[in-house]
Amino acid sequence: MHFGLFKGAHMKRFLALLLLVTGITCLHASNIDLSISKGMDQAVIIQLTPSPAQTDVWNNAKIEVSFNVPIDASSVQKNNIKLVHLSSKTNDHIDGAISYDKYDNKVVLTPSTLLPVGTYEVEIKSLKADKDYKTTQIKEIKYRFYVPEVINGHQLPPEPDPVVNNSTLLGIDANGNGVRDDVERWIYNRFQSFENAGIDRAIAMQYAKATQIIIQEPEKAYETKNYQNMHDAIDCQWYYFDRQLKDIKDYFKRMKYRQEHYIFDDEMKDVIFSTRERLEAYMKYNNSLSGHTYKSRPIVKEKCDFDIDIVWKQQ
Numbered sequence: 375m376h377f378g379l380f381k382g383a384h385m386k387r388f389l390a391l392l393l394l395v396t397g398i399t400c401l402h403a404s405n406i407d408l409s410i411s412k413g414m415d416q417a418v419i420i421q422l423t424p425s426p427a428q429t430d431v432w433n434n435a436k437i438e439v440s441f442n443v444p445i446d447a448s449s450v451q452k453n454n455i456k457l458v459h460l461s462s463k464t465n466d467h468i469d470g471a472i473s474y475d476k477y478d479n480k481v482v483l484t485p486s487t488l489l490p491v492g493t494y495e496v497e498i499k500s501l502k503a504d505k506d507y508k509t510t511q512i513k514e515i516k517y518r519f520y521v522p523e524v525i526n527g528h529q530l531p532p533e534p535d536p537v538v539n540n541s542t543l544l545g546i547d548a549n550g551n552g553v554r555d556d557v558e559r560w561i562y563n564r565f566q567s568f569e570n571a572g573i574d575r576a577i578a579m580q581y582a583k584a585t586q587i588i589i590q591e592p593e594k595a596y597e598t599k600n601y602q603n604m605h606d607a608i609d610c611q612w613y614y615f616d617r618q619l620k621d622i623k624d625y626f627k628r629m630k631y632r633q634e635h636y637i638f639d640d641e642m643k644d645v646i647f648s649t650r651e652r653l654e655a656y657m658k659y660n661n662s663l664s665g666h667t668y669k670s671r672p673i674v675k676e677k678c679d680f681d682i683d684i685v686w687k688q689q
Contacts, residue, residue, distance in 0.1 A: 405535040406460050406493040412516040418442055418503070419515070420479075422496075426517035429548055430529050433521050437483040437496055441512070444504035445481060450474040454500045455483050460518070461492025468494070489521045493532075525562045526572070531555040540649050544586060552583040560645050572685045573614055574637055580679045581607040581638050585646050585656070592658035596666050601659070609671060610678035611637055 408427040413419075423438040424431040437457055450472060457468040470485040481501065495518045503510040523530045534546040534555045545554040553561075561582065565574040584603035588595050595601045615635070619628050647653045675682050 405533070406518070408493065408518045408520060408532075410516075410518060413513045414515070414517060416513055416515070418510055418512055422515075422517065424519040427519065429520040429522065429532055431489075431494075431519050431521045432529075433488040433490070433524075435489065435521070436485070439481045439498060439515065441479045441481075441503075443507040443510050444476065444479055445474060445512075446502040446504050447474050447476070449500060449502040450481055451500075454498065455481065456497040457483060457485065458495045458497070459490060459492055460495050462490070491521055491523050493518055493520050523559075525566055528562060530559050530562055533559060543589060543651050543655065547586075552586055553579055554582070554586065554646075556648075557582050557646055561642075564642075570618075570689055572688055573682065576680045576682070576685055577607065577611050577614060577678070578637050578642065580610060581642075582646060583607075583679070588659045589652060589655035592655045593662050595659050595662045601663055605671065606677045606679070608638070609673050610675075610682070612673045613675055613677060614682065616673060 408429070411426050414426060418441050420440040420442050421438070422440075424435055437455070452472050455472050457470065459466045459468060468485050468487075468489065470483050473482045473484070474480070475482065481498070483496075495516065498515040501512045503512060520532050522532065529549075531548040532555070534548070536556075539545040539554070539556055545556065547553065548555055549558075551558070558579070561575055561578045565571045565578065568574050581604070584607045587603050588600050591598060591600065615628075615632050618635075619631060622628055622631070643656075647656045671677075
């Protein structure tokens with residue numbers, strides 16, 4: 375059974391990080407507050423697309439605002455509807471076609487190009503209700519959304535603010551998939567050019583999910599059987615290796631392959647256990663498993679939390 379204990383060079387790295395973690399600086403671009411908005415509480419608004427603070431907007435998105443009253447079409451002008459790319463160095467304005475759907479009372483901005491990755495701000499002002507609803511006032515609308523990076527069809531969450539992300543044990547998981555956002559971004563970028571990138575990423579994500587579980591109550595890992603999540607991820611990796619090496623009988627060649635392709639290496643653990651609190655929780659987890667006996671476990675594909683056969687075919 376594999377417990378992922380710190381050994382050799384990684385132990386030295388752990389001790390160094392444990393002493394210096396408070397001085398770590400992160401080289402990330404400044405984060406933009408998505409929550410800033412204006413005019414969101416107007417009863418006249420039925421729906422906003424994308425929605426305010428949405429973080430999974432595709433790059434071909436249109437800006438759509440539906441109202442519960444007809445709009446004066448003459449007020450639907452280009453200068454009254456703006457889309458700004460806040461993540462660009464010069465706050466670029468996104469050009470596009472402005473239209474009004476009178477049947478659905480919907481104002482639409484269709485960008486002329488695909489939206490680059492980053493945070494956007496929508497500004498809609500000076501709209502007027504149709505003359506038959508002249509007592510209905512439409513105030514300025516302003517809100518933000520995020521267009522994420524996409525790798526192999528997977529939308530990455532925004533890069534989290536390192537200060538906020540590292541201020542708690544579990545950090546930020548904006549898309550709620552059980553993996554810290556900075557770790558998820560690292561995994562998808564790291565394995566992007568690998569020969570079997572799909573499986574490598576899937577196994578790495580399974581391991582990352584397991585670490586988020588075991589560090590929450592590390593002293594009770596054996597009692598709660600949460601350690602099984604870690605063991606499943608490790609067993610999934612061994613199943614993957616055995617499947618890759620089924621035609622290689624030479625023991626030393628098999629060992630060399632495993633060493634060169636090991637997914638949960640020191641670099642990945644340094645990213646996952648990136649703060650003093652996380653490192654200490656991981657050490658407590660390892661200590662909690664000491665002195666116990668474990669039954670042998672079959673190395674089968676069912677230990678993977680994804681369908682490895684499907685991902686294998688997609689390689």
